[in-house]
Amino acid sequence: MSILVKTDTKVLIQGITGGFGSRHAQLSLDYGTQVVAGVTPGKGGLLFADKVPVFDTVTEAVTETGATVSAIFVPPAFAADSILEGVDAGLDLVICITEGIPVEDMVRVKAAMKGSKTRLIGPNCPGIVVPGEGEGSHGGCRIGIAPGYINHKGHVGVVSRSGTLTYEAVWQLTKLGLGQSTTVGIGGDPVNGTSHLDVIKMFNDDPETEAIIMIGEIGGAAEEEAAAWIKQYCKKPIAGFIAGATAPPGRRMGHAGAIVSGGKGTAKAKIEAMQDAGIAIAETPSVLAETLVKHIEALKKAGKL
Numbered sequence: 448m449s450i451l452v453k454t455d456t457k458v459l460i461q462g463i464t465g466g467f468g469s470r471h472a473q474l475s476l477d478y479g480t481q482v483v484a485g486v487t488p489g490k491g492g493l494l495f496a497d498k499v500p501v502f503d504t505v506t507e508a509v510t511e512t513g514a515t516v517s518a519i520f521v522p523p524a525f526a527a528d529s530i531l532e533g534v535d536a537g538l539d540l541v542i543c544i545t546e547g548i549p550v551e552d553m554v555r556v557k558a559a560m561k562g563s564k565t566r567l568i569g570p571n572c573p574g575i576v577v578p579g580e581g582e583g584s585h586g587g588c589r590i591g592i593a594p595g596y597i598n599h600k601g602h603v604g605v606v607s608r609s610g611t612l613t614y615e616a617v618w619q620l621t622k623l624g625l626g627q628s629t630t631v632g633i634g635g636d637p638v639n640g641t642s643h644l645d646v647i648k649m650f651n652d653d654p655e656t657e658a659i660i661m662i663g664e665i666g667g668a669a670e671e672e673a674a675a676w677i678k679q680y681c682k683k684p685i686a687g688f689i690a691g692a693t694a695p696p697g698r699r700m701g702h703a704g705a706i707v708s709g710g711k712g713t714a715k716a717k718i719e720a721m722q723d724a725g726i727a728i729a730e731t732p733s734v735l736a737e738t739l740v741k742h743i744e745a746l747k748k749a750g751k752l
Contacts, residue, residue: 450653451631451649456588458482461485472496472499480588480590484508484511485499516540520545526570534559539564542590557638568631572635575589576617576629583596593617602626602656602658607633607663643673657684659681662690663717677724
């Protein structure tokens, strides 16, 4: 199993004819992702890569192809409406790659999504990768911008606010021969759709996921909330890392949500909460996978795994 998507999930790409969208649509196709449709208003009737039909609206694309998931590669000014178009079309999942969306727009989106069946990942995220069984883990499902070739089929779930640290953790796991069940980049904006806790709960319920890497950042309280739940309910070994420990208070570092304000959201508080929950903390990003392996070995030695 995997979480959120499977290797045969049908995907549509909003903004497939743009430079950024077309590049990553092709990379997803090359990875084996079932990209069945593209959406660009005014360009309906075109074929992308000589095989993917382009439609004017998401609803039309869903009706014609049966797509259940979309990836959004559109400029920030149009991203909020693109998300809501996916909601209106009844998609199961919308993954918004676009960064720089105004916070006010995302507040409007969150309010409009209440009660809908659609889950949002992002915005400002790298997306999802489920490695396949084929050579080089091709035949999988890559939705977004993450480099598919570094993923390998395995049993470690990865959830992260940081795109580049996601890739670092994945590559380390692959080099150690562990591989990943699902990799989920949730993005670092202050108003987003899916949290660490949401993903941790899914990994906890997924029999294919035997261990977890959780990567957070300064700002907000999402990591503390996840840690509190993990302490009480999750028995799977977890290694974690918090980025931004040296950031001055009040200064945004990297993501829009990575800011310590009013004494809240500090790296120290997050690390302490995670340690209290039994999560092994990596001192640097370069030892994320190694930290997880040592943690698993220690748990086995103590008879707790």
